[in-house]
Amino acid sequence: MTDKDPLPALAGDEPVSVLPGVGPKAEQLLARLGIAQVRDLWFHLPLRYEDRTRLAAIAGLVPGQPAQILVRVVAVEHGFRFRPFLRVTVADDAGHQLLLRFFHFNRNQALGFKPGQRLLCFGEPRLGPNGLEMVHANYRTLPDEGEPSLDQRQRPVYPTTQGLDNRRLAGWVAAALRGLDSDRLPEALPAHWLAQRGWPALIPALHLVHTPPAGTSVAELAEGQHPAQQRLVFEELLAHQLSLKRHRASLHHLRAPVLRGSGELSGRLLAGLGFELTCAQRRVAAEIADDLAAGRPMLRLVQGDVGSGKTVVAALAAAQAIEAGCQVAVMAPTELLARQHERNFAAWFTPLGLTPVWLTGRIKGRARERALADIAGGAPLALGTHALMQEGVEFARLGLAIVDEQHRFGVHQRLALRDKGIADGEVPHQLVMTATPIPRTLAMAAYADLDLSVIDELPPGRTPVTTVAIAGTRLDEVVARIGAACSAGRQAYWVCTLIEESETLQAQAAEQRYEQLAAALPHLRVGLVHGRMKGADKEAAMAAFQSGDTDLLVATTVIEVGVDVPRASLMVIENAERLGLAQLHQLRGRVGRGRTESACVLLYQAPLSALARQRLDILRQSNDGFRIAQEDLELRGPGELLGTRQTGLAGFRIANLVRDAQLLPAVAELAESLVGSDGDNVDILIRRWVGQAERYAGA
């Protein structure tokens, strides 16, 4: 069979090996892209397009904009100075020159360039030290005479994997498309909905997106604004929304314990606090109290800026559940944060006669057995890390699970809880707290399965943090100022950050800085905390800082989430220009918790790009987490805000929540009406777009 033979109509669920040219090795490569069946190729959509239908003149090239040029080789130079290099100077008919540069090439390739030879090149021009250049341009040698044959259409560029070039992949997609049949891939959007917007039906939309015909607007395609793309994006967003809604509905069909107490315990808790709740805290606490008493599983997300006082709200919910005779589990993503909750909860509940049980992965042997026995025996309050949800932990009657800083957990853990269901087919209520304020549009798309409460008010008496940005070249000055402030009795964090996720590298950076600062400031007590330290050492370092025994705490981003030392009023953050705004805001939220005037120094590596400056400025000007998150969303995209671990969001194939946010209200509207009336199409859409993630949700 050759490439051009028409395939019989494909059902879609055949293995990709039915396609010509797809052998066992190709099958493996495709599997890495999540492509197993023919239908997966239909929905493997281009990332972008290359326009090789036209020729550009070198004089008209714009740095950063890919283009195709017809040139002759002028000079070739190759060798190994520090590393292999190949530089080919080329010129077009008008005599303008450009440099082709290669760092990876083989000998034959290098010898293949001869002065005078004609080349057809495609690449992204950029401004090098000696004028325009293209690095690793695509090229083809041409005979000396004659018109080059140019593409008739925009060329799709697919997401691919090492060992699989775009041309082969595109060939298989094209083969799969030849067998695409509308009986196999039914339209799932209402006809009037498409007509109203001037959107094409599914099959023509797929054809257009994979192989845009000549005359398709290049600009529209590049921006993702072509009606065929918008239609597919809409369908994808809709499918995710439906899947989350279905998840939520499946929860709501389950029963949960009715948690209604006399309010006596929470009353005593409130009385012991020593402060009044803010209006926002009271409102959110009331929303939770209603949920807990409703007999359906609560799944509520509490958002609140750093320092807005989410912990007390969680404690009130816990009190209500305990009073109703249920157990409560409180979980945090890191040991450090879990320990802090444990301290808070112990301070609030122990005077009321309730001592929390503590369980993390680190608790072993006898202590673990004792904790497990207590939990199985019905201890009212258990605190710890996600170890509380793992196998082997049996609750007698778990009624409420509280999860702090949810974006660090992800969907897996959210669902694992259901298995900890209590007797009689009832499942526990879930309260999720996050300090990353998520803009509304994003929350709608990401958390359609959660109810949302927002604590949009800070406790009184907070002084906003003054933020300054200072170049790293002035490090000595900053050290001296921190030294002076700490000598005068203040406490400071020094946060070492690296762009790498590697905890080892972060730890090394922190250790080095710790040595330097301890040497430079011998009159201060300097502490160190990072992720590679033993748990007990971490706790000791935190406790020493908390009690004021250390003045200056050198730390990695382990302190990002939730650490609460109200007396600390200064913070230095290194490499600030490389972090997300939301993350910087989180870090900065560790200071400004007490009544002292607080300050945060953002140290950056000069020179700053214009964008980086703009981002740091936002942080200098605002202490409002929601505004900062919105800006971060616009500047960096949703992955940064939610963490890539967020299944079902990182999983979008073509939708881009920032670019496509304007579609979300219509998505919500149609989702609402389909869920009620059109189960078949809901099934089709979820299976078509969500697949894997849905398998979790349905688990």
Ligand code: ADP
């Ligand atoms: P976050 O929302 O960041 O988790 P916390 O719950 O850690 O914030 O609260 C931050 C600090 O504010 C804690 O020291 C807490 O005791 C205190 N706090 C909480 N609510 C109030 C309030 N209504 N008035 C005064 N202080 C409060």
Ligand code: MG
């Ligand atoms: Mg907190």
